[in-house]
Amino acid sequence: MNLLDLIRDPSQIGPWFYQTMLGWGLQPWLADLIGDIIGVLVIVLMVINSAIFLIWLERKVAARLQDRVGPNRAGPYGLLQTLADVVKLLTKEDITPDGADRVSYNLAPALMVMQIVMVAAIIPVASGVVGANLSVGLLYFVAMSGIASIGALMAGWASNNKYALLGGFRVVAQLMSYEIPLAFSLLAAVIWSGTMATNTLAVKQGEMLFGFLPGWNLFVMPFAALIFFIATLAEGERAPFDLLEAESEIVAGPNIEYSGMKFAWFYLQFFINSLLLSAIFATVFLGGWQGPFVDRFPILGLLYFTAKAMLVLFGLMWVRATYPRLRIDQMMTFCWKVLVPATLVVVLISAIGVKFTPDRSLNAVIISAANLVALFVTLGILGRTLRRQVETRKADLQAKIAARA
Amino acid sequence: MASLNEWILSLLVFIPLFAAIVVLFIPRENERLIKLSSIAVSLVPLALSIYLMANYFTAHLPNGGGMQYEVKLAWIPQLDSYYHLGADGLSVPLLFLTALLSTLGLYYSSFTIKKRVKEFFFLFLLLEMGMMGVFVALDYILFYVFWEIGLVPMYFLIGIWGQPKDRPRYAAIKFFIYTLIGSVAMLLAILAVYFQVGTFDILEAARLQPFAGQIGIASLVFWGFMLAFMIKVPSFPFHTWLPDAHTAAPTAGSVILAGVLLKLGAYGIIRIVLPTFPEAFSQWSMVIVALGVIGIVYGAFICISQSDLKRLIAYSSVSHMGYVMLGVGAAGAGIAKIAEPGMADSMAMAINGAVLQMFNHGIITGGLFFLVGVIYERAHTRDLSMFGGLSAKIPGYYAIMMVVAFASLGLPGLAGFWAEFFTFRGAFDIVAVWAAIGVIGIVATAGYILYRIIQSVFLGEYDPHKIEHWTDMRTGQEGHEPTDLAGFEKLTLWPLVILIFVLGIYPTPLVHFFNQAAQTIINAL
Amino acid sequence: MTAPILPSILPEIILVVAATALVAVDLVSRRRANNATLAGIAVIGLLLSALAVYFNLNGQSPRPVLGMLAVDGFASFLMITVLLGMVLVVLYSIEYLKPYAEHRSEFYAFLLAVSLAILIAVSANDLLMVYLGMEFVSITSYILVGFLRKDKRSNEAAIKYFLYGAVASAVMLYGFSMLYGITGSTNLSAIADALTGQTLAGGMRWLSFTSVVLMIVGFGFKTSLVPFHQWAPDTYEGAPSPITGFLSTASKVAGFALMVRVLLVALPRFALDWLTVLAGVSMITMTLGNLVALRQGNIKRLLAYSSIAQAGYILMGLVCIPQEQFHLLALQAFTFNGINGILLYLFGYVFTNLGLFAVVIAIENQTGKTEIKEYAGLVQRSPWLAALLLIFLLSLTGIPPTLGFWGKYFVFGAAVQVRFFVLLIVAVINSAIAAGYYLNIVRYAFFMPAEDESRIHISPSLRVVLAITTVMVLGLGILPGFLIDWASRSAEFLTQF
Amino acid sequence: MTPVIPLSWYLLLAAALFSIGLYGALARRNAIGVLMGIELILNAVNINLVAFNRYIVPQQVSGQIFAIFVLAIAAAEAAVGLALIIAIYRSRATVNLDEIDLLKG
Amino acid sequence: MEITFFHVIFLVVAAFTLVCALGVVLSRNLFHASIWLIGAFAGVAILYWTMEAEYLAIAQIMVYIGAIATLIVFSIMLSRGMMLGRAPMNNFQSGISAVVAVLLFGILALVLLQINWPVVQQAITSDQIAQLGEALVSTYVVPFQTIAVLLSVALIGAIMIAREH
Incomplete structure (x- = not known):
């Protein structure tokens, strides 16, 4: 097997390396172990280092959207700005507040980063190039996001600071609530595709509906995708759902007391989380690495995938830069009274739609149409309710003004 | 009258219940109506029981007696349990006794019960129903149900209308729990019998002789029944509830308790235990005889040391019921030697004595308790040391007391004599030594009747300072002198006195009843 | 095997629908829904469900539902008992809930949910369903006990109940897992089959014994057997009185149903183990329950200990199953096979205790207290109530002609039949002790003068409850033929699938 | 892959976890501490169930299903239990069981 | 029996789980106990993985760590005041409980080690x-x-x- 082949199809790197090691006379389990360790190292390094770029990107995009320039001093286009920040953080004093619970205080950031790395393991960046194509992949993803809330909670508690604690509470409330629409919108896709394994999901989306339409889940279930996107915003703790670190309310959330490298870890988690959520979105709804000619040149998948993930990430940044922050009660209400019922409907649609006719393409159209109907109905109800609320509020205010006059 | 004969037992049982329900629906303020209606309705069973006596005596006794007036209806067929009633020479007189004492009790109470009248009459009638039921039930389950029905009203009669100083609540609960233990044991025994013979019919079970040849298990079952009955009798050493209960109970309650309730136990032994477990009975008869004799002697001696008149009479019941146990036990002891010439007659004699004692004791002790009530209503005390010299003050009372007390003592010519005579006559043939010891009891009885009752209450000097207030029962006024019997008291006591005389002089008809029953039982052994 | 599933679980479905309807009605109606309306819906749901239970077996043979639930006579008898009992609990609650404006519909819905849970528990035919049913009953009960969340006593009762319950069920579950390992199955009949097929040697034998003991812990908790009873007095005292009524009756039915079915259907092989253990437990339970009850001053606490003691009697039925019927597992009707004793006892106990709690609640509604002292002079304050109190207490004591007598009659009968004399002697002594404290209440009610002579007002719904329970206790006590027939035939159907 | 680790290792581990959990449930003063002990017991149960499933009846999933149900019930139980604990903490400011003693045993 | 790599992994995870479990019941700080609890849950999840019960392993993380442990931590925080006291964490019966637990484990271990389980050596293919x-x-x-x-x-x-x- 030559190098070119390996480059053309990166999924062959793993087996090739394994065979090579066996050729060296290693025990199979040892070869397995070494292969695994190398894989883990690659993922960890890639993920963590990507943050450096992401932070720059985020700042740059936000600046552009707000008609600013953004980082532009360190390096070309300010590309080295993050590196400088890293150096600064590394050299800063590592403060542990008085009365802090040391164990949890130190454990929390580690937990956060660990969670993020573990999620990264299931992202298929190209055909077959995935840390682990778990049969329970998406469930694993949902399970891992639960750990993040524990980390935040721990940090909030251990800091011995009321803002941190409040932030911790908010994290739990928000993450746990939004995990439901997140998981359920994924479930809709899982039902349609019949698998939870991430790579297999991407493979399944390679089928062409009616022979020409790419069978991406975005097209099959737009509403589910939208819900997932909104939930992603909340799970990524991004505006308009960034109440966890709302500076004006609780200063900076659970990580308020952290400084130096430990703070950097939280920072890292935040940015990588967004990236991974985008990646999941790309995998589940945008066909993952699917694109033209991937069957011939699987390496192209890496390109397609990156592009799709970046697109989603850009969407996230865009929303963040555009919308104001919600109030916490609004956020919770939105989740429980809008998103959760909506996801239930979406799941129901998928579950029923799958069973309809033997022709998958036709089913896809039915599900898609139902999704759109559900979307518009939801929007209609939401709009009417909001309008009515605004009107009552207006009437109240007018009455108050009249009374005062 | 054929249809009446068919239903007469049911009527006897359920008319009191009917009366009780009637009472329940009369407003509690209308005490007069309550009293009147309950007495009036209770006359019906009395009349019926007299008719029953007469009918049985004329129609059935000459034809060999046996179970008559039988009714057998499906009650819980799933359990093989039937509504099975019947009466024979043993139960007919006891039914009459029950009806009589109940009516007298109701009548007497209508003058003396002042508080919670409605409840009293309701419970009293319920009690009458339970007692009637026990005497006629021929189905184990039915028997048990009636047995237990009698328990609750008595508990209340003691607890509510008892005198506070006599610790009525303690006495009531003691009575209840003693009886309950016994009855649960009986329930288990009933079940054991059922598993052996597959029927709840008392007569059928006796015929099938459960546990014949298995003396171990038979003894257990036997003692299950005996525990229940001996507690009720009460036989030594289960008698301790009795003095408390009697002392605390209101007069009519004591009368019923002594007059009828104690007989339930003895009736149970003769009706159920003796015919059904002759083997075990024979095995354990000496224990029963011994307990009977101990009861006689012990009860009598305890009486001598009593200072409370009512408690004294209560203990005298223990003593007198000891005769019953002696008689029954002696009959049991005879079973083993039944083939010996004359033994069957002796056994019959002993049983006759026991049953006669039951009947007579009912009348006599009933009378005694009425008499205690009479004096208590006047003096508000029963302490013997407070009385003395009353013979001159209240001669009418004295006269009746003399009659009843001497009857209790067993004076020939009065009712009590025959019972003791028959008992000892039968017992001497079978268990001579124990009977001889029992005679000590008779002597002691004479002692307490003469010395404690007659002498300390009626003879001697009347001391007006001992008791300051006497209530005049005729007018209800307080006075400083005791007054003689009021009309209602006479009316209550005279029937008993008459019966005492009649049975003392001519007990033959009654003995006919019992003898027939006793012969039947012994022949079946 | 492929019996239609939906009709077989119709009673359960009706309850779910009714519970949902309750919450929905409350949500939809503009003002808060009327208390009586809500109770009405609940009662209708329960009665319809009972009707469905009846038609489930009417004329049809017993059958399993996917191996999970058993639709058989045993289950049906207890289901109807529980559903009727729950109707009474709902009726209690009407008056009791008056001061609590919020969460009424939820309260009724929870009562329906717990009924559903009990239906599932009594028909569970798989270890999974057994555990699920038991936990369903327990969790719903915790909520109901802690319903008065502002009331410290209610809180405390709930937390104690919860902690004991959770530990006990976890321990029991460990036993289940062992049993699963030994037999490789969770279906009760399959377990029995697997056990009969094996020669259990050495460690396996010991492991099964361990697992049986661990399981008895769980059942013992639910049925409040000594030594797993400690929660009962506190919980009974602190819980809202209608819920105490429920806990001491319907909840107990569930526990016994589970225990009987698991031990009898799945573990006849280990009969010697559990018979021995349970016989001891039975004696200790009745003795300790009765002795401690003697010293209680609070009626709910007293009834808690009384119910512990009663559990001891009920257990007699399970301990005294005749051997020859046992091995074939063909319980013959109309004999004293122990199981019909348990059924009758439970039936009588449920309605007697519910009647008794109606009295307790009537007095609590008036005085706000549950001390026995409050019962002084009850006969003057409300003669009818006092009379009914007496009847119910006599029924608990086991005096004929009340319903309570027949239960005792049948379990004692079973014990006499197998000649378990030690147990019988203990039971007889206990009957007397029990009479002691039951009569203590009677003593207060009838013998003591009233401190407060005001008449006790009984609300209409409580009147209905009292009327129903009295008719049951006395009516079926005097003419128990039909009931005995039904129970005996039901016991016969406790079969394997 | 056929299992290489002996079944009894899992069972011993589960037994140890069970004992530790039981100790926690019995010995803790604090209601939440008790709850944690209970969760340990349930985990031990699940290990048993899954291990038996894998080793005794590998072609079925009955043990795993059971474990899933145990998991779900544990969640429900924990939710209710913690709600009760919070309610009692609100009214008394303690969740120590020996201080929760309004009802005397 | 040959000790393989898997045995080592098992032993490591098992030891980790047990240490965490001991931490849960012995820790003097309730919050630390809850962290230990999370560790124990995670260890058990890995054990499921070793038994090829992947779904259960994930469900374990999701439910036990993501839901139950979070709830527990959350409640500990809500009732913060209770941890400030320096009162002992264990009640009066802790000594007996310890003895019971040790004995119980001893008995269970003894029993379990005697048993020759009818193990079916079969790979999971479905x-x-x-x-x-x-x-x-x-x-x-x-x-x-x-x-x-x-x-x-x-x-x-x-x-x-x-x-x-």
């Missing part, structure tokens, strides 16, 4: 997730529905009880 899913909606549909009701009831009940007044 798709377990699909098998689980099908079982849940066929054989186990009744418990599945039941637990749905149970969870709703528990949810409503927990909210009702824990709500602020």
